[in-house]
Amino acid sequence: MTHGRFAKTISVLLVAMAAVCTLIYLGLKPTFGYPDEAERLRHEAGFSIIMPSKWQKLVSYRNREGTIEDGFMLSDEKSEGAPSSIAVAKLHRPPEIESLMREGATESTFQGHPAWRVEKKRKLEQGISIYVEIQSHWYRFVLGKPHKIREEELQAFLNTFRVETLADPALPAIIGTK
Numbered sequence: 001m002t003h004g005r006f007a008k009t010i011s012v013l014l015v016a017m018a019a020v021c022t023l024i025y026l027g028l029k030p031t032f033g034y035p036d037e038a039e040r041l042r043h044e045a046g047f048s049i050i051m052p053s054k055w056q057k058l059v060s061y062r063n064r065e066g067t068i069e070d071g072f073m074l075s076d077e078k079s080e081g082a083p084s085s086i087a088v089a090k091l092h093r094p095p096e097i098e099s100l101m102r103e104g105a106t107e108s109t110f111q112g113h114p115a116w117r118v119e120k121k122r123k124l125e126q127g128i129s130i131y132v133e134i135q136s137h138w139y140r141f142v143l144g145k146p147h148k149i150r151e152e153e154l155q156a157f158l159n160t161f162r163v164e165t166l167a168d169p170a171l172p173a174i175i176g177t178k
Helices: 001-029 096-100 151-158
Strands: 038-045 047-050 056-058 071-076 085-090 106-110 113-121 126-134 135-143
Touching: 038 056, 038 071, 047 085, 085 151, 096 113, 106 126, 113 151, 135 151
Parallel strands: none
Antiparallel strands: 038 047, 056 071, 071 085, 085 135, 106 113, 113 126, 126 135
């Protein structure tokens, strides 16, 4: 009789452990996969990033007035409500650090470079902005609505950013395409 109770207790514990392991696995599984080099987008302004699979992209180019910057806006249009997004922009001028400080910026790092990080948690404006200088150019990265997707998942794609030297600027296949 004692042996039967022991076996039943062990069986219940094994089932509970399997359920916990499954929940942990599902909780850690990325919402939209891992960065895949085949999804790398290259901008003619000399930078690239890997976009999440099945996300939408919008490519922008600097205008004469300087009101639009070279960049990418990547978004998960299939999500409910406001989409999660990753925006990358090559800035025309350095950010105003005093202005960032008024917004609550903190010192941080990005790919080993000193950076400024601003978190916005207001109802209509939620996200994380990162400002960093790489190879004498300033870049702004914005993770929009990171509460819907773990910040670490978006960060994995953000970490694929790189500054590129375009050997032949006439290469049409690399501008804003996969």
